[in-house]
Amino acid sequence: MTVADPHATRSAMRLDVVSIFPDYLAPLDLSLIGKAREDGLLDVRVHDLRDFTHDRHRTVDDTPYGGGAGMVMKPQPWSEALDHVLALDNPSGDKPHLIVPGPGGQPFTQALARQLALEPWLAFACGRYEGIDERVYDHAREDLGLEVSVVSLGDYVLNGGEVAVLAMVEAIGRLVPGVIGNAESLVEESHEDGLLEYPIYTKPSSWNGREVPPVLLSGNHGTIAAWRHEQRLARTAARRPDLLHASHAGPHGGDLEIAAATPGDVPELAVLRRACAAKEVVATGALDTPALRETLDDVRAGLETGQTWVARIAGRLVGTVRTTRTSGTSGTSGTSRTGDSWVAERLCVAPDLQGGDVGPRLLEHAESTAPDGIRTLVLRATAPDADELKRYRKAGYRLVDAPSDVPGTVTLARRRR
Numbered sequence: 001m002t003v004a005d006p007h008a009t010r011s012a013m014r015l016d017v018v019s020i021f022p023d024y025l026a027p028l029d030l031s032l033i034g035k036a037r038e039d040g041l042l043d044v045r046v047h048d049l050r051d052f053t054h055d056r057h058r059t060v061d062d063t064p065y066g067g068g069a070g071m072v073m074k075p076q077p078w079s080e081a082l083d084h085v086l087a088l089d090n091p092s093g094d095k096p097h098l099i100v101p102g103p104g105g106q107p108f109t110q111a112l113a114r115q116l117a118l119e120p121w122l123a124f125a126c127g128r129y130e131g132i133d134e135r136v137y138d139h140a141r142e143d144l145g146l147e148v149s150v151v152s153l154g155d156y157v158l159n160g161g162e163v164a165v166l167a168m169v170e171a172i173g174r175l176v177p178g179v180i181g182n183a184e185s186l187v188e189e190s191h192e193d194g195l196l197e198y199p200i201y202t203k204p205s206s207w208n209g210r211e212v213p214p215v216l217l218s219g220n221h222g223t224i225a226a227w228r229h230e231q232r233l234a235r236t237a238a239r240r241p242d243l244l245h246a247s248h249a250g251p252h253g254g255d256l257e258i259a260a261a262t263p264g265d266v267p268e269l270a271v272l273r274r275a276c277a278a279k280e281v282v283a284t285g286a287l288d289t290p291a292l293r294e295t296l297d298d299v300r301a302g303l304e305t306g307q308t309w310v311a312r313i314a315g316r317l318v319g320t321v322r323t324t325r326t327s328g329t330s331g332t333s334g335t336s337r338t339g340d341s342w343v344a345e346r347l348c349v350a351p352d353l354q355g356g357d358v359g360p361r362l363l364e365h366a367e368s369t370a371p372d373g374i375r376t377l378v379l380r381a382t383a384p385d386a387d388e389l390k391r392y393r394k395a396g397y398r399l400v401d402a403p404s405d406v407p408g409t410v411t412l413a414r415r416r417r
Contacts, residue, residue: 012043013119013176016085016096017165018078019126020060022046024162033170036179044169045088052080061129070130078125078136082144085123096123098140098148101164102131103157105150108168112151116168117175124168126161195243195352196236198228222387225355232352245316256358258365261308261320263300268317269310270299276348307369308346311362319358322346323366326378341413342370345380355387363395370416379412 017025025046028034036042050058053076061071086095097119106112116122123146125132140146153164174180201212215227236243261269277292294302302308306324310317324343344366349359367377379397381388389399397412 011120012040013117013173014043014045014096014121015169015173016045016047016088016121016123017126017169018047018049018081018085018124019160019162019165020049020128021126021160021162022048024126024160025166027166028169032179033173036173036176039178041176041178042173045085047081047085049077049081052077052084064130068130072130073127073132073136075133075136075139078132079139082123082125082140082146086144094121095144095146096121098123098125098146099165099168100125100127100132100137100148100150101153101158101161101168102127102150103152103155105152108151108153108164108171110171113168113171114175116172122172124161124165126165128160195232196240198231198235222355225387229352229355245314256311256313256318256361258309258311258362261303261310263303265310265317266296266300266303269308269320270294270296272317272320272350273299273346273348275351306343309362309365309369311358313358316350318353319349319362320346321348321362321366323369325371325374340374341376341378342367342374342416343378343380345409347379347381360391360395367416375416377414377416380409381412382409384410 019025025044028044028046029037033042033044037044049060053059059074060077061073064070064072082098097116099116099122101124125136137148137150140148151164151168153167158164199213201216205212205217213227215223218224233244273294274292302322306322308320308322311319322345324345326341326343344363347359347362347366349356349362363379370377377397378400379392381392384392392412396414396417398414400411400413402411
């Protein structure tokens with residue numbers, strides 16, 4: 001998949017949809033997607049496949065070779081339609097990622113929506129009848145040079161691809177920066193970290209004899225966060241047990257194993273860092289978060305810098321931290337200390353396990369690996385919130401007065417005990 005550089009200034013995301021029922025896509029003019037089109041964040045173009053036929057009946061289908069029920073969409077209209085999409089307002093010769101909705105494709109998930117939201121240009125081919133002639137897929141890949149993905153909305157059959165495209169465009173479009181006013185809401189939604197969303201309430205606190213849970217009225221943000229996490233686990237177990245992993249079990253998320261990272265960990269490590277980056281984007285408003293720019297080669301090369309540690313629960317990679325040794329002077333609360341420091345950085349925990357034991361235990365492990373002679377322990381944290389800073393202070397860390405030498409991070413330090 002060709003992914004746009006997320007830290008560059010981004011123009012409108014272009015979405016082309018080809019269908020024999022263009023009016024079916026009219027809802028894309030409504031609500032937040034419609035507003036995003038008006039604001040220039042999404043450039044949605046709908047094309048009528050029948051405009052690329054040349055007979056009086058505007059025929060787009062014919063009987064299948066080999067016999068069988070139903071009709072098959074002809075290759076010629078699709079070929080001309082794709083040529084038209086590629087030529088329209090495209091002087092630089094860019095190419096879209098072609099998405100074909102179909103029950104035989106890969107499942108459409110929130111993770112896939114996040115990936116596709118980074119693309120600069122998507123095109124959707126809405127099939128009908130028994131589907132599109134297989135040669136169209138080959139033509140798009142081999143002759144036009146397009147990346148083609150068949151994507152399934154679910155394990156059921158629809159009359160055509162239009163309903164699926166409506167769902168996909170909304171799921172993808174709302175992830176484009178600026179489309180949703182409160183970006184933090186994207187992080188806490190169902191499926192964003194593998195769990196369903198917690199129950200939500202609004203005013204009044206008492207309605208028809210039913211009360212809002214007292215914890216939500218307490219004002220204790222730590223207690224509220226813990227309650228919400230428990231509710232997410234309970235709701236997921238009741239409604240979607242297939243989403244639960246053994247790492248969600250027990251008060252500490254199961255048995256934690258920490259080991260040095262190997263090249264075999266690179267794909268999971270890259271995914272974990274991107275998941276953690278979502279929180280950083282919300283906190284800073286900046287899309288140039290390092291984890292969003294990292295390729296698999298970058299992550300692999302990073303294993304050669306210092307020592308990267310990974311934490312697993314029941315086989316799942318749930319956390320990581322990197323340790324390095326630096327020489328020089330560090331300042332804490334106005335004091336200077338000269339000598340080597342042991343630095344823990346890139347501390348990252350799976351979003352559904354944050355606030356538990358994984359982070360503290362990773363940090364403790366990083367501290368325990370400091371060589372003899374180290375006097376100062378340093379922690380570089382990216383966009384820590386108030387609760388995280390409180391936990392770091394409890395562990396003895398204090399903010400360093402001097403600016404951090406790593407962009408987007410704050411530096412904390414403490415004396416080694």
